[in-house]
Every structure is written in C-alpha cells, then in structure tokens.
Amino acid sequence: MSQGGPVLTANGSLVVSGTGALQRYWTPSCATGDLNCDGFVNGTDLSLLLAAWGSSGPSDLNGDGVVSGTDLTILLGRWG
Ligand SMILES: [Ca+2]
Ligand SMILES: [Ca+2]
Structure with missing residues (x-):
C-alpha cells in the first residue's frame, strides 16, 4: 500500500489513503x-x-x- 497521493488501481477505482482511513471512489469513466x-x-x-x-x-x-x-x-x- 502506497502512502500519500491517490492511486488508480487496475479495476478502475481510485484509492485514497489518509490517516488510517481508506476510501474508494469509482471513476465514472464509462x-x-x-x-x-x-x-x-x-x-x-x-x-x-x-x-x-x-x-x-x-x-x-x-x-x-x-x-x-x-x-x-x-x-x-x-x-x-
Ligand atoms: Ca430514456
Ligand atoms: Ca459494453
């Protein structure tokens, strides 16, 4: 798991890691x-x-x- 900036994963979700919290955002790219x-x-x-x-x-x-x-x-x- 990388630290800092958001990471775009292979399945198209944007993973943003913060202070112990992990949020996933689906990118509306379709x-x-x-x-x-x-x-x-x-x-x-x-x-x-x-x-x-x-x-x-x-x-x-x-x-x-x-x-x-x-x-x-x-x-x-x-x-x-
Ligand atoms: Ca319609
Ligand atoms: Ca299709």
Missing part, C-alpha cells in the same frame, strides 16, 4: 451506451438495455426516467 463498462458498445450492452426496458436505471441513457426506444437509438448510435 462511455455513454457502454452499460457494462468494458470499453465497447455492443450486444452485451444491448442485452442490458433490453432487460431494463420500461424501467429506469443506468440503461436510461437520456435520463427521462424510462428505458425506451430513445435510449436504444442512443446506444445504437454509439455502437462499436
């Missing part, structure tokens, strides 16, 4: 449409979006409170 944060917008993300169809949550890409065709359009526009 691209729009990359629902599972693997660096690609592909069928896996499409499956996640379809599974959440009609509900809210991270698959609600435009933030209108429901996963719908608008979000599907956004995802497909980021495909690849």
